[in-house]
Amino acid sequence: MGRAPCCAKEGLRKGPWSTKEDLLLTNYINQYGEGQWRSLPKNAGLLRCGKSCRLRWVNYLKPGIKRGNFSxxxxxxxxxxxxxxxxxxxxxxxxxxxxxxxxxxxxxxxxxxxxxxxTGIEPKPHKNLTKLKEKSRKQTKKEKSRKEVGKKSNDEKFKGQIVQVEKIKVFAPKPIRISCGILRNNSFENDTLSTTTCSSNSNFEKVDDGKDKEKEVKLFPRELDFDELLEGGGFYDEFLMGESCNFSNKVEMNDNMVEKVYEEYLLLLSEIQEDQTDQKFSM
DNA sequence: AATGGACACAACCGCAGAGAA
DNA sequence: GTTCTCTGCGGTTGTGTCCAT
Structure with missing residues (x-):
């Protein structure tokens, strides 16, 4: 019933990682690849929960992670x-x-x-998106509890009712990561982007070595029309949200490009939001 | 030198979504 | 359609280090 506790098992280590643990984890992942976090600690001989291993790897040990001051x-x-x-x-x-x-x-x-x-700036996230996200979260919880109430409660108010919950469309695409072109050679010396590749599940092609050890990016060069952009499936979303962006083939991500895309993205976003507001009022 | 507060960062926890059974 | 597991995300906490007193 329910979720099995991840780190509640006794005998598992917590707190800072030792170099020996780091080594065990790194060696194991280098050999067998990422994934299967739950069984990984056992197989690697670590007294950690899988979640902890994943975090340690992703945030600290993974090759290509830049450390030090932000530019x-x-x-x-x-x-x-x-x-x-x-x-x-x-x-x-x-x-x-x-x-x-x-x-x-x-x-x-x-x-x-x-x-x-x-500098006198109040750091606030983008209002609309944040509101939307929060609204969606609340809605999800509300929806769940209503569902539960509808199912289990003896409360006359809800008994037998089918509660219709408006589905909120949320702008919440899958995150993706631009990674440095540094492979598992433990070299952190070179911070420059040799190639910049983005990834999303849809663009990965599994290399059939039985272990899904290495993944390579499959490229989808295609043209995008404006309708597609408005539907959130276009390049700007892809750039910022990562549906299928493609910066390989030595495309350099320079400041101007970021600047330009950011400006255009903002513009596009405001158009979409205006459009949604109009639709709301016209209903 | 000792101590206590502030700060920075690593690690943990709880939750939610996706997908498999 | 439901239940369960895995995975990833974001918020929070814990701990080590630095610095002023």
Whole structure:
């Protein structure tokens, strides 16, 4: 019944990782690849829960993770993306090669909030998106509880009622990550983007080596029409939200490009929202 | 040198979505 | 359609380090 507790088992270690544990985890993943986090600790000989292993790998051990100070460009991009996306750290991280969501979140909470406040800017996420997201969350909870009430309650008010809940369309695409072109050679020396690849499930092609060890990006060069853009399936969403962006083939993501895409994305977003508002009032 | 507060960052926890059974 | 498991996300907490007193 219900979910099995992940880290509640006795005898499992908690707290900071030792170098030996790091080594065990790294060696295991290098050999067998990521995934199967629940069984991984046992197979790798670690006394950790799978969740902890995943976090350690993703935020710390994974090759290509950039450590150290954020550049001004990175800061700027984080601030911009946060104003647009809110606290969706994984999405923001997806736009910053080599940075993890945890790191960005920490950096935001410890540095950027203060910095923005000191310059007189009140750091707020994009109002509409945040509202939409919260509304959707509340709606989901409400929906669940109503469902439960409808099913189980003896309350006359709800008994036998079919409760219709309006489905809110949320702009919540899958996060993806732009990764550095550094493979598992443990070299963190080179921070430059040799190739920048994005990924989403739809674009991955499993290499059939039996282990799904390596994945390569399948490219979908295609033209996008304006209707597609408005439906949220276009390049701008793809760039910011990551449905199928494609920066391989040595396309450099320079500041102008980010700037341009960001501006255009904002414009597009406001058009979509205006459109939605119009539709609401016309109903 | 000792101590206590502030800060930074790693790690944990709970929840939700997706997909399999 | 329901239940269960796995995975990932975002918020929060814990702990080590730095610095002022």
């Amino acid at each position: 001004e460009d990175e800061e700027d991009l984080i601030v911009r993306l946060h104003s647009l996306l809110g606290n969706r750290w994984s999405l923001i991280a997806g736009r910053l090669p080599g940075r993890t969501d945890n790191e960005i979140k920490n950096y935001w909470n410890t540095h950027l909030i203060k910095k923005l406040k000191s």
